[in-house]
Amino acid sequence: MTQAEAIRFDNVxxxxxxRDGATLMALQSVKLDIEAGEFVSILGPSGCGKTTLLRMAAGLLSPSWGSxxxxxxxxxxxxxxFGIVFQQALLLPWLTVLANVLLPVDVQGRDTAPFRERALDLIEMVGLKGFEDRYPTELSGGMQQRVALARSLVHDxxxxxxxxxxxxLDAMTRENMAAELLRIWDANRKTVLFVTHGIAEAVFLSDRVVVMSARPGRISRIVEIPFGRxxxxxxxxxxxxRETFEELH
Incomplete structure (x- = not known):
């Protein structure tokens, strides 16, 4: 594992x-190393702790044990x-596309001016050139999610x-967004941890797919994806x- 830029879940x-005072175990003994520049998807049934795992990686939750x-x-x-993209785009409706993309820089208290050119390049990269001054209500759901993707990358x-x-998103837009994400990832090679219910989506995007068990979530299997890039x-x-899809299913 490349130590400089890698996530490690150690016995998490x-x-x-x-509400009735009972204890619910969401995750149990998760051990996983994610290497720098790797695209890893987490796949599993609803309630298996996928989002909990991602939120711990984001520092939004702490593990009950492990690290x-x-x-x-x-x-x-x-x-x-870190950059984070949620299920919903969560754009601020009173800000333009450009201002929404620059939001992480603003929230960190940094001068947005040096990042303006990068933000414009990212807006073009996600196919929204010409929409810089539009507001979220003027965009489709897929376009809003493209803005969220650009926003997550603006601070590098x-x-x-x-x-x-x-x-x-609808099935066609979802496929197109997956292709768009892969194109952007090929250009930037960020380390990506991607939570999904979609088996085909996980196979298409990933270097490895981590399969989680039902609650309490544990890693059942890690599948290396054999396709080149x-x-x-x-x-x-x-x-x-289809063969890899069936193996994961």
């Missing part, structure tokens, strides 16, 4: 307390060198964490992908 578990580290440093709070994060970012949408319909 997480309990939650229910989550970037290199040798415990992740105990949100980090400015080391790690990109994605929690089912295309789940709310770059990849195109034609892979989605290929027999080669």
């Amino acid at each position: 578990g997480r309990n939650f307390e229910t 989550v580290r970037l290199a040798e440093e415990d992740i105990l709070k949100p980090r400015p060198d 994060p080391k790690i990109l964490l994605m929690d089912e970012p295309f789940a709310a 770059p990849r195109s949408l034609e892979l989605m319909a290929s027999g080669d992908l």
Whole structure:
């Protein structure tokens, strides 16, 4: 494992307390190393702890036991060198596309002016050139999610964490967004942890797919994806992908 820029889950578990005072074990004994520049998807049934795992990587939750580290440093709070994309775009409706993309820089208290050119380049990269001054209500759901993707990259994060970012989109838009994400990843090669319910999506995007068990979530299997890069949408319909799809299913 490359220590400089890698996430390590070391014997991680997480309990939650229910309203009636009972203890619910969400995750149990998760051990996983994610190497720098790797695209790893987490796949599993609803309620298996996928999002909990990602939120611990983001510093939004702490493990009940074990540790989550970037290199040798415990992740105990949100980090400015991480980018996060959620299921919903969560754009601020009173800000333009450009201002929404620059938001992480503004929130960190940094001068946005030096990042303006990068933001414009990212807006063009996600196919929204000409929409810089539009507001979220003027965009489709897929376009809003493209803005969220550009926003997550504007401050040049080391790690990109994605929690089912295309789940709310229709099937065709979802496929196109997956292809767009892969194109951007090929250009930037960020370390990506991607949570999804979509088996074909996980196979298409990933270097490895981590399969989680039902609650309490544990790693049942890690599958290496055998396809080279770059990849195109034609892979989605290929027999080669179908074989890996069936193995994961």
